[in-house]
Amino acid sequence: MRTVTYSLPTASGGTPPIAISCSVASGASFSLGETTVVCTGTDGVHTPGQCPFKVSLVAVIPVLRLTQFLGFGDSISAGENGEDALVQFVDEYNSYEKQLERMLTMRYTSQTPQVILDGISREKASEGRNRIDHDLDALRPQVLLLLEGVNDLSGNLPVDRANIIEGLRYDIQAAKNRGIVVFLSTLMPEDEKPGNRAHNADEIEPVNAAIRGLAAEQNVTLVDTWAAFAGHAHAGDYLDADGLHPTIAGNQATAEAFFAAIESTLEVPPASPASSLRRIHGR
Secondary structure, eight states, X not given: OEEOOOOOOOEEXXXXXXXXXXXXXXXXXXXXXXXXXXXEEEOSSSOOXXXXXXXXXXXXXXXXXXXXXXXXXXXXXXXXXXXXXXXXXXXXXXXXXXXXXXXXXXXXXXXXXXXXXXXXXXXXXXXXXXXXXXHHXXXXXXXXXXXXXXXXXXXXXXXXXXXXXXXXXXXXHHHHTTTOEEEEEOOOOOOOOTTOOOOOGGGHHHHHHHHHHHHHHHTOEEEOHHHHTTTOOSBTTTBOTTSSSXXXXXXXXXXXXXXXXXXHHHBOOOOOOXXXXXXXXXX
């Protein structure tokens, strides 16, 4: 069902004043498919004149403006799993990028969205800038999904925050210079339980505040992964055994956060319902 509005047809002939009414009023809800509306003009003297027309509602197939995505960042963007704190294990199928790709494919059935993993284990944002230009030119994405910076955290907040923001700003500018749309993520929470690989978690919120400011400064879409983990940021839930890498559920939450931002930003608005109006002819 969808509300459809239309202008009343004009009348020619007859004796004024002429009253026009329609079998389905403008502003009513129409069902999918074709509905015939009959508008009638009456002047109280002549035989009423009628004007039939059709309103067609077609099920909308959602479409994206852009379909080629690049997930750029550290081990999280590489799909690394944190089940074993001592062994690096990449689970590409359950990475946030591939979960996102499947979500996009299910909604945008007439297109073939692709999300490429482009993460390097233990990379800092201050190091990512050294490869961003090459990777954007080689992989030629239309959209950059940027999630990086946690490995810069060392306990020196002023320096770490500056290095992260400088690195991310460079990445954003590199993408913009190539006409690539950017989605910038906050850092996800970590679990600092003893034995976990988590960094300085007390730095994450201040850094995220700076990342939010960077998104506004650069006019790019913010994806708040930190908020997506609210209430689930501990090992065994959205975070794996190492307290750093997301579990499958954590990657799903990250994918859902990116998906919501992509849907609201890149989905093409549906066209207005089609209708065909004619003139009422009186006698």
